[in-house]
Amino acid sequence: MQASHVLSPRQRSAFLDVYRGVAVLLMMIFHFCWDLREFGFLSFAVHDPFWVYFRRAILLLFLSAIGWSAYLSILKTTTRKTPPLHWQRDGKLFASAAIISVVTYFAMPNQWIYFGILHFIFIASILTRPLVRWPLLSALCGAGIISIYQNTGWLHFPQAFSLITQYIPLPNRTLDIVFPFPWIGVVLIGPLLGYLGWQYVTLPQSILTRLLAFMGRHALPFYLLHQLILFSLVAVFKWLYINLI
Structure with missing residues (x-):
């Protein structure tokens, strides 16, 4: 079985593309289940431990x-x-x-996304860029942030959300929000994966790996369009179910 991996600096890392593609696939599954819940086909609470950890796994991979x-x-x-x-x-x-914010503002003004995953990635990419060239130091800082968050209350700001919405005209609920801690620590650990050479891990050529790699290469368009398509499909199915069955 042939393997796909980085052979020269001109080529992309198939493993990184698949790694990111897995995150895209999990995100699509999460949002598809959310859509089914919204239209009454499934019943679950998004704050159940399973879904909380499912979302964290997606964030861990992406960041x-x-x-x-x-x-x-x-x-x-x-x-x-x-x-x-x-x-x-x-x-x-x-x-x-900006597109996500504008679209959700007009579609759901009481829950529009003003600091979701893309907003966080934009800010985190700029803030962490100076440390990226020193992967060991970056990972140490990232691990330190996560450790402090997990073992102390220093990086916990439980009243921050209500405080911000009190002084800035933002909705009390939002469809998606990513707080800086501990997730910026995950971004800082990312360079260590490159330093350890994970991008050179070989992968078998298969339909699945090619599909995941394609999704990983085009993660941003998938993120922007997938929910519009999935939500529309579930809405159409709901209409057909009510009117034809």
């Missing part, structure tokens, strides 16, 4: 891939002496986050 990708970008810049194109990537993230 560690952010730091990992940033390290590979710096590595490619160093080895090939090509200028980094951070501004292009930052511009896409900023525009995409």
